[in-house]
Amino acid sequence: MKKLKTKHIYLLFCLATLFLFLINNHFLPGFACLVFLYLFHELIFSDHIYYDQNKEYSWTFDGCIKETAVVNDNVLSIPKKWQDGYNILCKVRIKKSPSSFFFDPYVKLKTDSEIDTQVQYFERGCNTYRYINITHSLEPGTIEAEIKIIGHYCQLDFSDSELIISPKIDIDNKKIMCIAPHPDDAEIAAFGLYSTTDCFLVTVTAGEAEPETFRKYDSDSSSAALLKGRVRAWDSIAIPLWAGISRDQCIQLGYYCKQLKKMFENPDQSVHSPYADINDSRVFREFNPFTLKSDKNGKTSWNQLVSDLNELIHLVKPDIIVTPHPTLDSHDDHKYTTKAIKQALKASGIKNVDFFYYANHLESTDLYPFGPPHTLISVPPVIDNHLKISGFQSIQLSARNQKNKLISLEMNHDLNRPVKLKKWLRKKIQQLFIRRYIPDYGHDEFFRKSVKNNEFFITSKFN
Numbered sequence: 001m002k003k004l005k006t007k008h009i010y011l012l013f014c015l016a017t018l019f020l021f022l023i024n025n026h027f028l029p030g031f032a033c034l035v036f037l038y039l040f041h042e043l044i045f046s047d048h049i050y051y052d053q054n055k056e057y058s059w060t061f062d063g064c065i066k067e068t069a070v071v072n073d074n075v076l077s078i079p080k081k082w083q084d085g086y087n088i089l090c091k092v093r094i095k096k097s098p099s100s101f102f103f104d105p106y107v108k109l110k111t112d113s114e115i116d117t118q119v120q121y122f123e124r125g126c127n128t129y130r131y132i133n134i135t136h137s138l139e140p141g142t143i144e145a146e147i148k149i150i151g152h153y154c155q156l157d158f159s160d161s162e163l164i165i166s167p168k169i170d171i172d173n174k175k176i177m178c179i180a181p182h183p184d185d186a187e188i189a190a191f192g193l194y195s196t197t198d199c200f201l202v203t204v205t206a207g208e209a210e211p212e213t214f215r216k217y218d219s220d221s222s223s224a225a226l227l228k229g230r231v232r233a234w235d236s237i238a239i240p241l242w243a244g245i246s247r248d249q250c251i252q253l254g255y256y257c258k259q260l261k262k263m264f265e266n267p268d269q270s271v272h273s274p275y276a277d278i279n280d281s282r283v284f285r286e287f288n289p290f291t292l293k294s295d296k297n298g299k300t301s302w303n304q305l306v307s308d309l310n311e312l313i314h315l316v317k318p319d320i321i322v323t324p325h326p327t328l329d330s331h332d333d334h335k336y337t338t339k340a341i342k343q344a345l346k347a348s349g350i351k352n353v354d355f356f357y358y359a360n361h362l363e364s365t366d367l368y369p370f371g372p373p374h375t376l377i378s379v380p381p382v383i384d385n386h387l388k389i390s391g392f393q394s395i396q397l398s399a400r401n402q403k404n405k406l407i408s409l410e411m412n413h414d415l416n417r418p419v420k421l422k423k424w425l426r427k428k429i430q431q432l433f434i435r436r437y438i439p440d441y442g443h444d445e446f447f448r449k450s451v452k453n454n455e456f457f458i459t460s461k462f463n
Contacts, residue, residue, distance in 0.1 A: 043102070043429065046426055049364070049367060050363070050364055051365070051381065051383040053125040054125075054128055055384075056128045056129045058385060059379060059388070061164050063389065063391050064389065064390075065163075069162050069163050076134070076148075077144050078145040078146075082165055083138045085168050087168055088134050088135050089134070089392075090131070091161055091164060092156055094122055094156065095155040095156070096154060102433075104121050104122070104124055104370070105124065105126060106121040106152050106154075106375075107150060109134060109137045109149055109376075111145070120375060120378060121371025123365075131164065132378065133376050133378040133379075133456070134147055136376070169356075171193070175317060176322060177202060177320070178190050178321075179322060179338070181260075181333040182203070182207040182232070182257065183236040184412040185334075186203070186240075188446050188449075189324075189450070191408050192401050192455045194322070195245070201236070202251055203250075204253050204260070204340070205259075206233045206256070206257065207228070208232070208256065208284075211225035211227070211228040212224075222275070225276040229257075232414060233254065233284040235412050237250045237288070237289075238411075239411045239412065242407065251292075251312065252284060253281065254281035254284030255281055255300055256273040256275070256300065257273070258332065258333060259271045259273070259274075260332065260336035260337060260340070263336075264340075268301055271301070282295055282298040292311060292312075293307070293308075302340070306340050306344045306347065309343075319354065320353065320355075321345070321354070321355050321462075322356040322358065322457070323355065326339065328458070331360070345462060351463050356393060356458075356459055358456075364383060369449050373439050374453055376453050377394070377453075377454055377455065379392065391460065392457065392459055393457045394454050394457075395454055395455045395456075396453065397452065397455065402452070409441075409442065409450065410442060415442055415444045415447070424443070
């Protein structure tokens with residue numbers, strides 16, 4: 001809210017300044033002032049950060065190990081006991097410098113071998129504690145790992161730093177079920193995870209909403225939405241093949257985009273798609289490799305969704321379920337997808353399942369994960385909500401896996417919509433003046449946010 005108020009005050013100032021120029025017939029200076037103010041806005045006030053960067057994240061790490069960090073001359077020492085089998089964050093005070101008002105602050109993590117330098121970014125203007133992900137800078141087998149942490153466009157204060165340690169959950173030889181509310185969510189959040197494990201992919205909706213880009217194929221909005229849903233249903237089955245997932249390890253449930261909350265509120269009542277104007281889930285199940293019990297009726301109610309998920313849980317018998325965080329992810333379809341899988345798991349009677357939570361849509365900012373592609377992801381920003389973390393898992397992606405993830409995003413039709421001129425121009429201005437790196441990938445922000453050195457999950461046990 002503070003960020004929005006600041007932007008409103010700035011807008012009023014711009015309008016008042018322009019008005020003063022115009023009433024005094026200073027048209028050329030007025031135009032120059034308008035251009036300057038536009039550039040200043042795009043450079044400074046266009047970041048969608050809806051919280052105070054001076055506030056510490058309000059996560060509580062109740063289930064994690066905490067230990068005082070030993071840092072000398074910006075060199076962090078990690079005892080041998082934590083070097084293998086643990087995810088580790090280092091809590092550090094980030095102090096803003098004059099340059100961090102304009103440029104994105106970041107840290108470089110260097111080890112003695114200097115084979116791979118990791119980089120992690122933060123919000124501009126950050127002036128409080130943040131968490132550096134050092135998990136992938138550790139070198140198992142050494143007596144004491146030393147990591148040099150170098151700040152750029154910021155100052156680092158290690159005087160009261162601590163390590164936040166979470167044991168790694170073994171994902172090898174485990175049965176994993178990855179839940180995607182829409183086609184592309186699995187690739188965005190967990191391609192690296194699902195492409196290297198024994199994973200079963202479940203996509204809940206066809207994602208037929210917002211069919212504008214398909215209107216060129218059919219001028220009728222409902223027909224365009226139906227086409228979009230079918231194409232994205234195909235995406236949800238076909239793209240995992242790129243990751244080596246067999247076709248019989250993928251299922252599209254065919255429910256409707258942005259309707260899960262409505263289904264939850266009236267669990268026995270079937271809903272229809274207001275976009276494609278249909279009321280039968282089988283329309284979007286045509287590419288499925290096997291049938292479900294609900295294929296006999298095509299009902300689209302909440303209870304039917306839970307029943308479908310229950311059927312799949314008994315089929316897969318997962319050790320780990322990957323799904324959106326129930327409160328951190330702001331998209332309603334994401335929240336209610338996780339409600340449905342938890343309800344189904346409870347009804348199934350299967351216990352001791354680990355949950356890996358992701359968040360593709362944050363209410364606090366759409367910049368997270370911060371920084372350009374091929375950098376580190378750490379804990380997401382949470383302000384004032386005081387959410388608990390019982391554990392976390394950081395999974396490293398090789399250069400090859402990052403490239404494959406990039407291609408998987410390119411394959412998703414909904415991530416290749418035309419970029420708006422305003423966004424394109426903003427990126428070019430920021431690249432020129434504040435050195436924000438623009439990769440030669442797709443225009444969608446998820447190409448920047450999800451092609452990273454790692455994938456980060458909040459974990460918990462479902463008993």
